Amino acid sequence: MRADALLDQVVDSAEPEYNFAFLDERTKRAIRRAALKGVAIPGHQVPFGSREMPIARGWGTGGLQLSLALIGPHDVFKAIDQGSDDSVNAVNIRHFVAAMSGVETVTATAEATIIQSRHRIPEETLRPDQVLVLQVPKPEPLSRIEPRVARSQKMHAEGDYASMWLSLYEGVALSGDISMGADYPAIVNGNYLMAPSPIPRWDMPKLHHAPFLTLFGAGREKRIYAVPPYTSVEPLEFSDYHFRVEEFPSPCQLCGATDTFLDEHVDPHGGGSTYSCSDTAYCAARREGSQA
Amino acid sequence: MAYTAVRGGEAAVEAAGRIEREYAAAGTVSAEDVQTSLPYLVDQVISEARLYAPELAARAIAEARGDVAEAVFLLRAYRSTLDRVSNSLALDTDTMRVTRRISSAFKDIPGGQLLGGTRDYTQRLLGRGALAGAASETETDVRGDGGEGLLPRVTDLLRDQGLVAERSSDEDPEEPYDLTRQPLRIPTPRSGRLQGLAGSETGAISALAYSSMRGFGPGHPVPADFRIGYLPLLVEHPYADVPVEIGEIYCTECEMVHHAEDEPGSGGLGMGYGFTLGRNERKAISMAILDDAIEVGNARATGPAAPAEDEEFVLYHVDGLESTGFLEHLKLPHYVTFQSGLDRLRYANMDGE
Numbered sequence: 001m002r003a004d005a006l007l008d009q010v011v012d013s014a015e016p017e018y019n020f021a022f023l024d025e026r027t028k029r030a031i032r033r034a035a036l037k038g039v040a041i042p043g044h045q046v047p048f049g050s051r052e053m054p055i056a057r058g059w060g061t062g063g064l065q066l067s068l069a070l071i072g073p074h075d076v077f078k079a080i081d082q083g084s085d086d087s088v089n090a091v092n093i094r095h096f097v098a099a100m101s102g103v104e105t106v107t108a109t110a111e112a113t114i115i116q117s118r119h120r121i122p123e124e125t126l127r128p129d130q131v132l133v134l135q136v137p138k139p140e141p142l143s144r145i146e147p148r149v150a151r152s153q154k155m156h157a158e159g160d161y162a163s164m165w166l167s168l169y170e171g172v173a174l175s176g177d178i179s180m181g182a183d184y185p186a187i188v189n190g191n192y193l194m195a196p197s198p199i200p201r202w203d204m205p206k207l208h209h210a211p212f213l214t215l216f217g218a219g220r221e222k223r224i225y226a227v228p229p230y231t232s233v234e235p236l237e238f239s240d241y242h243f244r245v246e247e248f249p250s251p252c253q254l255c256g257a258t259d260t261f262l263d264e265h266v267d268p269h270g271g272g273s274t275y276s277c278s279d280t281a282y283c284a285a286r287r288e289g290s291q292a
Numbered sequence: 293m294a295y296t297a298v299r300g301g302e303a304a305v306e307a308a309g310r311i312e313r314e315y316a317a318a319g320t321v322s323a324e325d326v327q328t329s330l331p332y333l334v335d336q337v338i339s340e341a342r343l344y345a346p347e348l349a350a351r352a353i354a355e356a357r358g359d360v361a362e363a364v365f366l367l368r369a370y371r372s373t374l375d376r377v378s379n380s381l382a383l384d385t386d387t388m389r390v391t392r393r394i395s396s397a398f399k400d401i402p403g404g405q406l407l408g409g410t411r412d413y414t415q416r417l418l419g420r421g422a423l424a425g426a427a428s429e430t431e432t433d434v435r436g437d438g439g440e441g442l443l444p445r446v447t448d449l450l451r452d453q454g455l456v457a458e459r460s461s462d463e464d465p466e467e468p469y470d471l472t473r474q475p476l477r478i479p480t481p482r483s484g485r486l487q488g489l490a491g492s493e494t495g496a497i498s499a500l501a502y503s504s505m506r507g508f509g510p511g512h513p514v515p516a517d518f519r520i521g522y523l524p525l526l527v528e529h530p531y532a533d534v535p536v537e538i539g540e541i542y543c544t545e546c547e548m549v550h551h552a553e554d555e556p557g558s559g560g561l562g563m564g565y566g567f568t569l570g571r572n573e574r575k576a577i578s579m580a581i582l583d584d585a586i587e588v589g590n591a592r593a594t595g596p597a598a599p600a601e602d603e604e605f606v607l608y609h610v611d612g613l614e615s616t617g618f619l620e621h622l623k624l625p626h627y628v629t630f631q632s633g634l635d636r637l638r639y640a641n642m643d644g645e
Contacts, residue, residue, distance in 0.1 A: 054416040054417050055415060055416065056412075056416070082399065084399070088407070088413040089413060091413065092413040092414060092415065099415075137512070138506075138507075138512070140507075143506065143507035144507060144511070147506060147507030147508045147598070198512075263398070263399045264398060265399070266401070266402065267402070268403075268444040268449065270452070
């Protein structure tokens with residue numbers, strides 16, 4: 001039998017039935033338990049039995065599993081990538097969650113109960129009843145200095161972050177200032193060193209004593225961790241060389257904001273760069289607001 | 293009667309080959325089927341075989357019954373029989389007729405993001421989508437002609453701003469190091485490195501590039517400019533002394549950057565280059581990562597810090613023909629060498645008693 005005929009038969013006779021929100025209920029419980037453990041030990045990476053998902057590893061499967069494990073029929077879901085609801089991967093994730101759960105999806109940050117994001121935290125402050133799910137490519141902040149997992153776990157257990165500090169110092173010695181960009185390591189709750197996922201430094205202060213829960217899901221590396229509400233998140237810095245957020249030379253060309261993280265748009269003809277808000281929903285709301 | 297190694301191997305060998313040929317002959321998949329239905333497989337094979345011959349690659353895949361390494365083997369062996377008629381001129385990939393082009397470094401890029409056809413942003417649900425609307429050939433072609441300025445390179449924009457580390461090159465661009473004619477030597481010129489990676493086995497360089505991304509190598513890279521399309525092939529006219537277009541090759545190009553401020557030998561963004569015959573996205577990405585990683589490894593005062601940064605380690609182990617050939621040679625008789633070793637082992641054991 002030809003493969004297409006075979007597949008026709010499969011599709012006709014046994015269209016796969018999917019559980020609410022794709023994952024089976026036991027898996028969801030296991031993921032929620034890992035998340036709860038993460039909440040109980042802020043910044044600690046909890047291993048979990050990450051499942052294969054219909055999107056590729058490295059494309060947000062950790063965040064997606066958290067979202068699917070948390071979501072209920074009355075939740076409202078928002079997905080962003082690089083701050084944008086329209087970004088290709090965000091569109092795909094939003095469609096998938098909607099198709100598998102039937103929940104309402106939105107772009108307005110304030111209307112969402114679960115916000116899954118890659119590389120950004122929305123500009124407007126989230127409320128205590130909202131959960132931020134961040135997709136994490138590299139959960140281990142020590143991997144840049146110690147790639148072996150067995151060793152980095154021991155370093156966490158012993159609170160041995162000396163080599164991390166040294167690496168920070170090396171950046172200062174070589175380039176005159178702290179040279180780390182996105183995914184800036186921070187001490188959570190005065191204890192564990194944590195990778196905040198590749199959010200820009202701009203977003204780091206939003207995590208510190210935030211009123212909302214942030215869950216981090218790393219599907220490929222099979223870890224979940226959390227920053228519970230009102231928990232300290234302190235980026236590494238020296239008393240004389242400070243953690244600093246990104247700076248932009250001009251405001252958003254669309255809404256004029258000077259207090260948001262901006263995307264750079266390059267002019268091929270050498271006309272210099274222009275900038276616009278990375279958080280597209282925030283930018284759109286500001287523009288609507290100014291028209292009203 | 294106990295099994296005794298006797299002569300008669302010839303008949304057995306003939307029979308073994310016949311069984312496999314009969315199975316192959318029973319297959320109903322023609323080379324044409326392969327070429328129309330399995331274009332990604334064809335592209336993988338032409339890339340690993342270093343021979344741009346889609347029809348022959350399809351035939352090799354059918355004859356090898358889907359064993360990719362075997363198909364590459366068939367094609368490479370066949371390539372040895374071909375005369376090298378001429379060298380093309382150095383190709384300017386800006387002249388590519390682009391069917392797909394993305395940059396992950398900036399949201400809006402001059403010329404725009406052209407997704408073309410891709411499964412990247414779809415859900416991999418078996419049985420769905422596979423049937424729903426077989427991909428129609430509606431790709432928009434955009435000739436990247438630099439003159440038109442349609443698709444300026446993101447890497448050029450970064451370079452113009454002095455953000456990309458300069459790569460030293462004392463090489464003659466017209467005479468690249470040719471691994472198909474000279475053996476690999478370490479250190480190898482960059483052209484030799486790139487050629488070695490371009491003809492490598494996809495899985496092998498995927499694993500090494502992945503190890504680099506996970507921490508056993510320089511940092512997380514970003515494809516600044518990633519293109520798929522048709523590149524005009526130019527040769528010099530033998531009499532008229534002018535460049536002549538003799539056809540196009542379908543290819544994938546990836547220019548990868550990574551923040552390398554802290555790394556040795558760097559003045560900003562580190563850059564790696566990937567290029568493959570055919571559409572081989574993950575291979576082009578892996579190649580660019582390894583090109584960059586090796587550059588970093590070579591510049592370290594203390595030498596490469598990880599396997600992916602080690603030029604010798606990478607380039608000696610990524611050729612599919614070399615690795616699969618030597619791995620599978622283990623199935624050959626080793627009676628003599630094994631016996632020789634046994635003799636020593638028995639002697640040592642006796643000695644211990």
